[in-house]
Amino acid sequence: xxxxxxxxxxxxxxxxxxxxxxxxxxxxxxxxxxxxxxxxxxxxxxxxxxxxxxxxxxxxxxxxxxxxxxxxxxxxxxxxxxxxxxxxxxxxxxxxxxxxxxxxxxxxxxxxxxxxxxxxxxxxxxxxxxxxxxxxxxxxxxxxxxxxxxxxxxxxxxxxxxxxxxxxxxxxxxxxxxxxxxxxxxxxxxxxxxxxxxxxxxxxxxxxxxxxxxxx
Numbered sequence: 001x002x003x004x005x006x007x008x009x010x011x012x013x014x015x016x017x018x019x020x021x022x023x024x025x026x027x028x029x030x031x032x033x034x035x036x037x038x039x040x041x042x043x044x045x046x047x048x049x050x051x052x053x054x055x056x057x058x059x060x061x062x063x064x065x066x067x068x069x070x071x072x073x074x075x076x077x078x079x080x081x082x083x084x085x086x087x088x089x090x091x092x093x094x095x096x097x098x099x100x101x102x103x104x105x106x107x108x109x110x111x112x113x114x115x116x117x118x119x120x121x122x123x124x125x126x127x128x129x130x131x132x133x134x135x136x137x138x139x140x141x142x143x144x145x146x147x148x149x150x151x152x153x154x155x156x157x158x159x160x161x162x163x164x165x166x167x168x169x170x171x172x173x174x175x176x177x178x179x180x181x182x183x184x185x186x187x188x189x190x191x192x193x194x195x196x197x198x199x200x201x202x203x204x205x206x207x208x209x210x211x212x213x214x215x216x
Contacts, residue, residue, distance in 0.1 A: 001050070002031060002048055002049065002050050002076055002078075003048070003049055003055050003073065003076065004046060004047060004048045004049065004073070004074050004075065004076045004077070005046075005047050005049070005055070005058065005059060005062065005071060005072065005073050005074065006044055006045070006046050006047075006071070006072055006074045007019060007044070007045045007047070007062055007068050007070065007071045008038065008042055008043075008044055008068070008069045008070040008071075009042065009043055009044075009045055009067050009068050009069060010041060010042065010067045010068075010069065011037070011040075011041050011042055011043045012067065015043075015067045016033075016035070016045065018065060018067060019045060019047075019062060019065065019067070019068070020033075022058075022061050022062055022065065023047065023049065023058060023062075025061075026057065026058050026061060028049050028050070028058060029049065029050045030047055030048070030049055031048045031049060031050050032046075032047070032048040032077075032139055033045065033046065033047050033048070034046045034077075034139075042069065046074070046077070048076050048077065055073055056073075059071055059072070059073055077139060077140065078114070078140055079114070080114070081114060081116045081140065082109075082113065082114025082115050082116060082140065083114070083115050083116070083140055083142045083143075083200050084115075084116050084117075084118055084138060084139075084140045084141045084142065085101050085105070085115060085116070085117045085118070085142070085143050085144075085145065085193075085196050085197060085200065086118050086119075086135050086138065086141050086143070086144045086145070087101065087117065087118070087119040087120075087144075087145045087147055087193070087196075088119075088120055088122060088128060088131050088132060088135075088144065088145070088146060088147065089121065089122065089128070089145075089146055089147030089148035089151075089172070090121060090123070090147060090148050090149065091121035093147035093148060093149070093172060093189055094119045094120070094121045094147045095119075095121075096147075096189040096190055096193075097119075097145050097147040097172070097189045097190070097192050097193040097196075098117055098119045098193060099190060099193065100189065100190035100191060100192065100193025100194045101117045101145070101193030101194065101196055101197050102117050102193070103193075103194070104193065104194040104197035104198060104201075105117060105197050105201075108197065108201040108203045108204060111203045112203065113201050113202060113203045115197055115200065115201060117193075117197075118138075118141075125151075125152075125153050125154050125155055126154060128146075128148075128151065128155050128158075129153075129154035129155045129157070129158040130158075132144065132146075132155060132158035132159055132161075132162060133158045133161060133162065135162055135167055136161075136162045136165045136166075136167055141167065142167065142168065142200045143167065143168040143169070143170065143196050143199055143200050144159075144162065144167055144168070144169045144170070145169075145170045145171070145172075145192055145193065145196050146159070146169065146170070146171040146172065146174075146178060146182065147172050147189060147192070148172065148174055149172075149174045149175065150174060150175045150176045151171070151174060151176045151177075151178035152175075152176030152177035152178055153176075153177070155176075155178050156176070156177045156178045156180070156181045159178055159181045159182060160181050163181070163182075163183070168183050168196075168199055168200070168208060169181075169182040169183050169184075170182060170183060170184045170185075170186060170192055170195060170196050170199075171184075171185050171186075171192075172185070172186060172187065172189055172192055173185050173186065173187040173215065179215075183208055183212050183213070184199075184208060184211060184212065184213075184214065184215075184216070185214075185215040185216070186215075186216050187215070187216065188216075191216070195208075195216075
């Protein structure tokens with residue numbers, strides 16, 4: 001079971017280490033941690049935890065720490081935001097792919113699925129390649145759509161890297177070598193967004209593996 005807690009803490013050296021050590025001392029495993037700043041002296045730490053004793057016991061231990069102002073159990077990020085579809089590329093194409101993805105995600109989320117869509121319009125081979133590589137470091141990211149008209153070189157190498165780490169990749173039909181490195185090539189940007197969501201939705205009957213390497 002994975003569960004989560006949020007702690008409002010004093011922003012000081014060693015705070016994160018002491019909270020992590022308290023969780024580890026309870027024989028619980030930290031699966032994910034995120035930090036957001038609330039002010040000049042306070043931060044929020046969100047921990048997602050596997051195993052360990054009853055959550056209330058860890059909440060109590062953390063609440064007893066001097067650095068902690070508030071601690072509470074909260075839903076996990078996957079429970080709230082679910083799987084993430086990432087769209088990277090040119091602004092107009094990103095917007096159209098996102099339109100298809102959001103509309104399709106809405107259909108599945110109504111039926112109990114949780115899928116969110118994140119986009120970033122970018123220009124430049126190195127900038128896009130860096131963003132592609134960063135996708136595998138994003139929590140809950142499961143599929144990437146490349147929305148552009150010319151991608152290759154460093155972007156192609158970055159695509160091969162993230163696919164080796166289990167990220168699915170769809171590309172619009174475009175010039176450049178990237179179309180030879182992705183799982184699927186789709187000409188229509190709205191359909192690319194739709195198919196990206198269908199590929200990861202548990203409520204869809206679409207197996208990307210059965211059409212891998214094809215162009216539509």
